[in-house]
Amino acid sequence: MVITTEALTRSFGTLVAVDGLDLELPAGGVVGLVGPNGSGKSTLIRMLLGLVAPSGGSATVLGRGIDDPTAYAAEVGALIEGPAFVPGLSARANLASLAALRGLPRSRVDEVLEVVGLAGRGNEPVRRFSLGMKQRLGIAAALLPDPALLILDEPTNGLDPAGIVEIRTLLRQLGSEGRTVVVSSHLMSEIETICTYVVVVRFGVLVFSGPMSELMRRATTSVAVAPEDASDRGALRDVLEGHGWSVSAEEPTLRVVAGEADAALINRQAAAAGITLSSLAVHRDSLEAVFLAMTGTDDGELADARGAALRGGVRREGVR
Numbered sequence: 305m306v307i308t309t310e311a312l313t314r315s316f317g318t319l320v321a322v323d324g325l326d327l328e329l330p331a332g333g334v335v336g337l338v339g340p341n342g343s344g345k346s347t348l349i350r351m352l353l354g355l356v357a358p359s360g361g362s363a364t365v366l367g368r369g370i371d372d373p374t375a376y377a378a379e380v381g382a383l384i385e386g387p388a389f390v391p392g393l394s395a396r397a398n399l400a401s402l403a404a405l406r407g408l409p410r411s412r413v414d415e416v417l418e419v420v421g422l423a424g425r426g427n428e429p430v431r432r433f434s435l436g437m438k439q440r441l442g443i444a445a446a447l448l449p450d451p452a453l454l455i456l457d458e459p460t461n462g463l464d465p466a467g468i469v470e471i472r473t474l475l476r477q478l479g480s481e482g483r484t485v486v487v488s489s490h491l492m493s494e495i496e497t498i499c500t501y502v503v504v505v506r507f508g509v510l511v512f513s514g515p516m517s518e519l520m521r522r523a524t525t526s527v528a529v530a531p532e533d534a535s536d537r538g539a540l541r542d543v544l545e546g547h548g549w550s551v552s553a554e555e556p557t558l559r560v561v562a563g564e565a566d567a568a569l570i571n572r573q574a575a576a577a578g579i580t581l582s583s584l585a586v587h588r589d590s591l592e593a594v595f596l597a598m599t600g601t602d603d604g605e606l607a608d609a610r611g612a613a614l615r616g617g618v619r620r621e622g623v624r
């Protein structure tokens with residue numbers, strides 16, 4: 305396991321930002337940490353990096369306890385805020401000074417520029433870079449020590465759609481090369497196509513943790529059927545309900561709560577009752593809908609009163 309947590313908790317005054325989290329994250333691939341704003345993702349990441357002390361519980365990173373982050377610091381690369389670079393210096397010079405500071409070989413600079421697709425732009429001053437290029441440079445900086453674990457807090461925040469695609473492609477590539485990439489986002493849609501494993505949190509509480517394929521299995525499926533002759537709708541409904549399916553009417557179709565594997569059976573039952581179907585289509589909820597059902601929001605904003613109060617509190621007090 306690349307990261308484990310046991311009853312990991314962090315409170316700020318009376319607010320419990322991370323609430324008794326139990327996690328076991330497998331090594332390799334891209335792990336998505338998803339939850340609406342204010343659900344404790346950054347606090348969790350900061351605890352794992354040793355930047356915030358837990359109020360309770362324990363955790364390990366690469367097999368070592370977070371009470372001594374220096375034991376694993378050299379093997380973990382992180383990007384937790386917009387990367388800070390000297391704007392007047394080139395990308396290459398910025399990375400070279402970071403490498404020198406960390407005692408890393410200068411040869412890593414060109415290697416990481418190559419990995420993030422900035423090799424051809426390395427001599428340009430960073431001030432000319434787009435936000436997406438700056439994010440890629442930030443990831444390059446995090447990659448300097450060739451870490452086994454890369455942790456990125458909302459790396460696609462503020463990027464335009466093209467920039468988001470670029471970062472996604474890069475993260476997928478990094479996750480397929482043996483290292484583990486942990487990436488947080490408040491939007492399922494931004495990371496669902498790149499994650500192999502997903503952790504969903506809400507109000508600091510774990511809602512789901514497991515392989516992406518398992519999350520997808522939670523998506524409910526239904527089969528929409530329409531009889532050729534509209535006057536058969538009632539009879540068709542009776543037949544399908546008689547076989548134990550739950551059916552709702554949605555003009556001009558009937559929606560049957562059933563999986564893809566049931567489609568042929570539904571067709572046969574209708575035919576056996578002398579009803580010809582003019583259409584039969586399998587629908588699966590989007591991951592967005594699954595996320596909505598789990599967290600109460602699909603746009604990253606908490607929908608209920610506590611969410612509104614927390615967001616108001618954060619802005620008013622500027623607590624960060």
Ligand SMILES: Nc1ncnc2c1ncn2[C@@H]1O[C@H](COP(=O)(O)OP(=O)(O)OP(=O)(O)O)[C@@H](O)[C@H]1O
Pocket residue numbers: 316319320321339340341342343344345346347348490614618623624
């Ligand atoms: N230093 C702090 N002092 C007080 N409260 C804090 C502090 N850091 C975080 N919080 C609170 O803890 C809760 C979780 O915040 P956190 O930033 O971990 O969530 P998040 O899921 O990363 O959200 P976002 O996407 O908005 O950053 C929020 O209510 C936040 O206001």
